[in-house]
Amino acid sequence: METIRNYLMTMFASLPNTPQVRRAMDELWQMMEDKYTELIEEGRTENEAIGTVIAEFGNLDELAEPLGIRDYMPPAVRETPTAEGADSGETAGWAESSRMEREEYTGSAEYRGNGAHAEESGKDLFRGFRDRLRNRDRREQREQKEQREWSGRRNRSEDRVNQRASRRESRRASRRAGEQASGLYTVSADEAQEFLNAAWLAAYLRGLGVFFFIVSVAPVSLFDDASGVLELTGMVMFFLCIAAGIALMLISSGLLKPFKHLKRRKSCLDYAAARHVENMMESIRSSTMAQRTVGIILCVLSVVPVIGVDILSIGSRFLNALGMAFFLLMVGIGVMLIMLSAGRNGACKRLLRLGDPSTIGGSSTKAQRETGYIDPRVEDGMSVYWQTVTAIYLCWSFLTFQWGISWLIWPVAGVLKAWIDRRYGRRDDRPDGRRDGRLDGEEDYEQE
Amino acid sequence: MSGISSDVIRGYNDTMILYLLLDRPSYGYEISKMIRSLSGEKYVIKETTLYSAFTRMEKNGFIMSFSQLAENGKRRTYYRITESGRRYYRDKCEEWLLTQEVISKFISPKGQRSLTERDVTGSS
Numbered sequence: 001m002e003t004i005r006n007y008l009m010t011m012f013a014s015l016p017n018t019p020q021v022r023r024a025m026d027e028l029w030q031m032m033e034d035k036y037t038e039l040i041e042e043g044r045t046e047n048e049a050i051g052t053v054i055a056e057f058g059n060l061d062e063l064a065e066p067l068g069i070r071d072y073m074p075p076a077v078r079e080t081p082t083a084e085g086a087d088s089g090e091t092a093g094w095a096e097s098s099r100m101e102r103e104e105y106t107g108s109a110e111y112r113g114n115g116a117h118a119e120e121s122g123k124d125l126f127r128g129f130r131d132r133l134r135n136r137d138r139r140e141q142r143e144q145k146e147q148r149e150w151s152g153r154r155n156r157s158e159d160r161v162n163q164r165a166s167r168r169e170s171r172r173a174s175r176r177a178g179e180q181a182s183g184l185y186t187v188s189a190d191e192a193q194e195f196l197n198a199a200w201l202a203a204y205l206r207g208l209g210v211f212f213f214i215v216s217v218a219p220v221s222l223f224d225d226a227s228g229v230l231e232l233t234g235m236v237m238f239f240l241c242i243a244a245g246i247a248l249m250l251i252s253s254g255l256l257k258p259f260k261h262l263k264r265r266k267s268c269l270d271y272a273a274a275r276h277v278e279n280m281m282e283s284i285r286s287s288t289m290a291q292r293t294v295g296i297i298l299c300v301l302s303v304v305p306v307i308g309v310d311i312l313s314i315g316s317r318f319l320n321a322l323g324m325a326f327f328l329l330m331v332g333i334g335v336m337l338i339m340l341s342a343g344r345n346g347a348c349k350r351l352l353r354l355g356d357p358s359t360i361g362g363s364s365t366k367a368q369r370e371t372g373y374i375d376p377r378v379e380d381g382m383s384v385y386w387q388t389v390t391a392i393y394l395c396w397s398f399l400t401f402q403w404g405i406s407w408l409i410w411p412v413a414g415v416l417k418a419w420i421d422r423r424y425g426r427r428d429d430r431p432d433g434r435r436d437g438r439l440d441g442e443e444d445y446e447q448e
Numbered sequence: 449m450s451g452i453s454s455d456v457i458r459g460y461n462d463t464m465i466l467y468l469l470l471d472r473p474s475y476g477y478e479i480s481k482m483i484r485s486l487s488g489e490k491y492v493i494k495e496t497t498l499y500s501a502f503t504r505m506e507k508n509g510f511i512m513s514f515s516q517l518a519e520n521g522k523r524r525t526y527y528r529i530t531e532s533g534r535r536y537y538r539d540k541c542e543e544w545l546l547t548q549e550v551i552s553k554f555i556s557p558k559g560q561r562s563l564t565e566r567d568v569t570g571s572s
Binding site: 031 | 476477478503
């Protein structure tokens with residue numbers, strides 16, 4: 001069932017999120033669900049039922065006319081006339097019109113060839129998918145029989161693993177089919193998880209880097225008085241901290257390189273992946289909240305050592321420096337925690353933000369509609385926010401050598417980011433974005 | 449012979465759907481199931497074809513949609529035929545009878561022209 005829903009969602013991923021499209025999706029889903037349920041009741045296997053439902057689904061471009069979405073049809077669909085479209089001039093007209101703008105129309109022979117070819121490939125797609133499923137069914141049955149003959153009782157857990165693998169494979173096949181139809185690169189749940197792992201590690205490293213930047217001043221002030229070797233140690237430690245910070249920053253930005261294609265290509269999460277990320281975000285909610293709270297408390301309390309030393313007025317310069325060191329340490333840890341929580345949340349949001357929010361694929365779950373910025377320019381700017389802050393910090397510090405003050409940029413940047421998120425963040429108040437991607441029965445669609 | 453060409457049957461999807469709605473409202477899957485069984489499994493209508501026919505006919509006022517709780521407790525969209533839908537159906541039936549009459553004059557599975565026809569052309 002999940003496979004079929006994912007197939008449908010992927011198929012529709014690039015279409016605009018309008019009442020008509022949602023209604024079409026709803027009703028197609030109703031029909032597919034009914035058919036699937038009945039096939040299962042007739043005793044077909046899950047894979048067989050899925051294969052049949054998908055093979056008999058038909059062609060998306062039949063819906064272009066009733067939905068008024070001709071312009072939104074991705075090229076893959078637009079250039080794939082249906083079986084009946086290949087010969088009739090009427091359908092051929094619009095399938096062709098977009099291509100004609102780009103290249104000279106060289107005659108009907110060529111078009112006919114193309115049309116036939118496209119039709120062939122469309123059929124192949126379904127046939128290929130169905131065959132894959134059937135073959136696997138057969139293979140599975142054979143394997144199971146062999147296994148039974150081999151040993152009287154099979155290992156139960158192994159069986160479960162097999163089942164899960166087959167389900168995963170059919171999911172992948174359906175995604176590919178939908179992908180070819182919609183012309184979008186869709187991110188699977190597995191790939192989304194890989195991205196999250198990398199992005200969270202990057203957030204840790206980045207937080208640690210900032211921590212080093214902030215505490216780098218501490219050894220200098222600590223050994224300010226001392227002479228000779230100790231002062232030198234302070235300087236060396238300072239530069240080591242800066243070096244470590246820069247290294248961590250570089251590594252962390254390198255971690256996400258393998259995922260550049262998500263940004264370069266037109267992509268979106270498939271339905272299962274969107275749900276997965278939404279769940280992940282929900283599951284880390286309390287831990288990131290705790291991190292942020294502790295971070296803020298540490299920042300606030302950081303003045304205590306300094307004031308404490310001052311009030312006690314012991315007057316020892318060393319104690320003053322120690323107070324200062326503690327202060328920096330607490331701010332460092334605090335800012336690190338705040339950045340960590342923001343980074344982990346941000347990674348989920350970045351995934352959910354893939355895809356055009358006005359399309360089905362970009363708004364299939366509730367969380368997807370709540371992330372991101374309204375203004376695309378803000379969006380672009382914010383994608384390099386921490387890199388920019390790092391650059392400013394380093395330039396400022398190295399040019400003026402006021403390391404004692406320049407670390408302040410980190411807390412300020414954190415607060416500024418929170419403000420920008422509040423001010424320009426997309427909230428779920430768009431009139432067309434009310435609905436959840438859930439497809440259970442029809443709801444509030446508009447009637448013409 | 450490899451099944452029905454969807455190009456030919458396309459003009460009559462509406463007729464089939466309207467026929468099935470003549471005495472009671474119905475919903476998507478039921479209609480597709482009835483088309484399949486009434487045609488003796490010779491014609492399977494695609495989901496997208498069915499849905500585009502629904503929207504087109506609803507726009508033309510031939511059918512009306514309403515949602516209702518099904519037996520299994522789920523909401524489902526049902527379709528009901530309208531008066532103008534019935535008129536359209538009768539028109540289509542007449543059109544088909546005429547079409548059938550005309551086309552059948554030119555149908556010869558054996559690939560030979562019939563005698564009577566040759567006589568007609570010969571005398572004129």
